[in-house]
Amino acid sequence: MLIDMPDDLAVRIEDLSITYKINVDTKKTLKNAVMRASKGEKVRMRTVEAVKHMNLDIPHGSVLGIVGANGAGKSTLMRSIAGILPPSEGRITVNGKISTLLALGVGFNPALSGRDNIILGGLASGLSKEEIANKTDEIAKFADLPDGFIDMPVRTYSSGMYGRVAFAVAVAMTPDILLLDEALSAGDAAFKEKSFLRMRELVKEARTIVIVSHALQTVKDLCTHAIWMHKGEILAKGEPGAITEKYLDFLNVGTLPSNDEDF
Amino acid sequence: MAEEKNEAQAPRAVTYAPRIQVFEPHRASLPPIRGYMREFWRRKRFSLELARFADKAEYLDSNLGKVWLVLNPLLLAFVYFLLVTVLRGGSDKAHGFTTLAHILIGLFTFYFAQNVISDGAQSITQGGRLILNQAFPRTLLPLSSAIRSFWQYLPTIPVYIAVVILGKIFIPKADVHIFSWALLWIPYVTACLALTAFGMALIFATMNVYFRDTSKLLSYTTRIWLYGSPVLWLPEMLHGWHRVILYVNPLGPALAATSEIWIRGHAPTLAQLIGLLVWALIAMVFGGYFFISRERDFAVRI
Numbered sequence: 214m215l216i217d218m219p220d221d222l223a224v225r226i227e228d229l230s231i232t233y234k235i236n237v238d239t240k241k242t243l244k245n246a247v248m249r250a251s252k253g254e255k256v257r258m259r260t261v262e263a264v265k266h267m268n269l270d271i272p273h274g275s276v277l278g279i280v281g282a283n284g285a286g287k288s289t290l291m292r293s294i295a296g297i298l299p300p301s302e303g304r305i306t307v308n309g310k311i312s313t314l315l316a317l318g319v320g321f322n323p324a325l326s327g328r329d330n331i332i333l334g335g336l337a338s339g340l341s342k343e344e345i346a347n348k349t350d351e352i353a354k355f356a357d358l359p360d361g362f363i364d365m366p367v368r369t370y371s372s373g374m375y376g377r378v379a380f381a382v383a384v385a386m387t388p389d390i391l392l393l394d395e396a397l398s399a400g401d402a403a404f405k406e407k408s409f410l411r412m413r414e415l416v417k418e419a420r421t422i423v424i425v426s427h428a429l430q431t432v433k434d435l436c437t438h439a440i441w442m443h444k445g446e447i448l449a450k451g452e453p454g455a456i457t458e459k460y461l462d463f464l465n466v467g468t469l470p471s472n473d474e475d476f
Numbered sequence: 477m478a479e480e481k482n483e484a485q486a487p488r489a490v491t492y493a494p495r496i497q498v499f500e501p502h503r504a505s506l507p508p509i510r511g512y513m514r515e516f517w518r519r520k521r522f523s524l525e526l527a528r529f530a531d532k533a534e535y536l537d538s539n540l541g542k543v544w545l546v547l548n549p550l551l552l553a554f555v556y557f558l559l560v561t562v563l564r565g566g567s568d569k570a571h572g573f574t575t576l577a578h579i580l581i582g583l584f585t586f587y588f589a590q591n592v593i594s595d596g597a598q599s600i601t602q603g604g605r606l607i608l609n610q611a612f613p614r615t616l617l618p619l620s621s622a623i624r625s626f627w628q629y630l631p632t633i634p635v636y637i638a639v640v641i642l643g644k645i646f647i648p649k650a651d652v653h654i655f656s657w658a659l660l661w662i663p664y665v666t667a668c669l670a671l672t673a674f675g676m677a678l679i680f681a682t683m684n685v686y687f688r689d690t691s692k693l694l695s696y697t698t699r700i701w702l703y704g705s706p707v708l709w710l711p712e713m714l715h716g717w718h719r720v721i722l723y724v725n726p727l728g729p730a731l732a733a734t735s736e737i738w739i740r741g742h743a744p745t746l747a748q749l750i751g752l753l754v755w756a757l758i759a760m761v762f763g764g765y766f767f768i769s770r771e772r773d774f775a776v777r778i
């Protein structure tokens with residue numbers, strides 16, 4: 214295969230646009246479609262351009278932070294890098310195995326135990342049964358839930374416990390590229406510390422991490438690069454400190470400590 | 477598989493295992509099919525475990541739920557049997573028992589296909605977070621439903637055999653075969669039926685993403701479908717060109733062949749064997765194309 218991709222790049226995004234088509238009228242049912250067709254009406258569609266003509270290179274071994282207001286298109290971008298959302302225009306080239314921890318959490322089945330969910334998540338991301346069997350204990354240990362909880366149904370978890378397991382699964386996949394969308398928001402200080410350490414280890418092994426976070430301090434602490442997304446476009450890219458400053462100025466709230474605290 | 481090996485052997489300056497993927501726009505077209513199949517094959521275990529865990533989650537500690545899965549079609553078969561015999565007004569016990577056995581095995585088989593189709597049809601829209609947060613071949617979800625339906629179908633066979641043995645004890649004249657060489661055709665018939673149902677599940681699962689009432693519509697349709705299938709009536713009741721009804725129905729050849737094998741102890745007719753294969757191919761090709769060419773759209777529409 215001939216792909217024009219420098220060896221040192223983990224992800225290359227070229228002229229990427231992603232559009233959602235939203236049916237604004239009614240519920241999407243066959244009944245409504247037939248009714249509308251019989252009246253000769255057309256379906257009213259609204260399009261949302263969530264990402265607009267974006268260009269971005271992410272080198273191997275870098276930690277990219279993405280900041281931006283709600284609805285800026287950050288999650289959309291992450292999903293398209295993971296290969297979940299197809300581009301409407303442009304191209305994404307990814308070099309390496311991806312592991313994702315996206316906004317809504319993993320595909321956890323609340324009726325099953327944490328352990329069962331770990332197995333399912335691993336299989337879905339392409340690990341073999343044996344590989345997962347070897348990793349389950351490691352994951353359970355990293356998540357470090359209060360005793361016995363790993364074998365309890367996930368619906369009995371607090372959101373932080375849920376987040377712990379999800380993060381433990383994502384890093385245990387030994388991904389080349391790790392996508393984290395507001396992944397650490399529910400963890401407590403101790404777990405945050407632990408996950409920072411783990412992420413730094415990953416980076417040392419020349420793995421790549423992309424973090425979406427509303428916690429600017431996290432972006433400043435962890436990232437080597439940062440971009441600021443606004444309405445589907447990159448407003449600024451560069452050194453994390455400078456980008457978060459600019460973004461804060463834009464938000465016009467200044468660097469209040471409380472702002473750094475919650476992420 | 478071979479490709480991956482070659483990549484791994486090629487000398488690289490970097491330590492990570494490179495696997496380049498390109499995501500580009502598509503207009504309702506198929507993704508590179510070889511890569512798709514490779515990913516599908518690599519994660520087949522996921523379908524299996526998903527089916528197992530879904531079972532586990534549903535019947536967490538109620539074995540009663542599982543019993544009900546067998547009991548439900550069994551009771552229904554008796555209801556239909558009473559209905560049919562009352563309508564026909566027959567009183568010949570031996571013949572009545574043949575009818576009961578036919579309805580029983582027909583209903584069990586029909587339910588298998590129906591479950592593959594209707595559970596598969598909902599597997600995408602109920603996939604929720606799994607679809608939004610993980611990239612994997614989406615055909616694995618309906619496949620998982622199909623596996624579950626197969627597991628539910630398996631225990632109904634010994635139940636059928638038990639009923640027939642009981643029947644033969646109490647009605648010695650009963651003309652129903654149990655064990656015959658024709659049973660060797662069962663794997664072929666079941667495989668073709670499963671593929672046919674799976675292909676249709678792919679079609680309805682796709683439609684259900686675009687029109688959320690598809691699965692509801694399907695539940696009415698399958699009921700009518702049942703009456704149009706040789707379950708409550710015998711295939712032999714059709715003569716001349718009426719026999720076409722057996723073959724325009726995707727489940728027709730399978731149900732006719734099932735009755736032929738179980739009740740009469742005959743091998744399926746050539747027409748049935750061909751009908752089975754043709755429907756399996758049609759369903760898989762159309763269903764596969766329809767589903768796979770649209771599956772990258774699912775995440776946007778869920």
Ligand SMILES: Nc1ncnc2c1ncn2[C@@H]1O[C@H](COP(=O)(O)OP(=O)(O)OP(=O)(O)O)[C@@H](O)[C@H]1O
Pocket residue numbers: 233234235261262263281282283284285286287288289290316776777
């Ligand atoms: N499934 C969807 N269908 C239609 N539109 C969507 C969908 N998901 C997101 N959008 C739209 O795309 C735009 C970008 O959304 P996105 O979720 O990427 O934002 P975000 O930057 O992640 O925001 P947040 O900080 O709140 O997580 C928004 O305008 C949103 O309305």
Ligand SMILES: [Mg+2]
Pocket residue numbers: 287288289316394
């Ligand atoms: Mg988001």
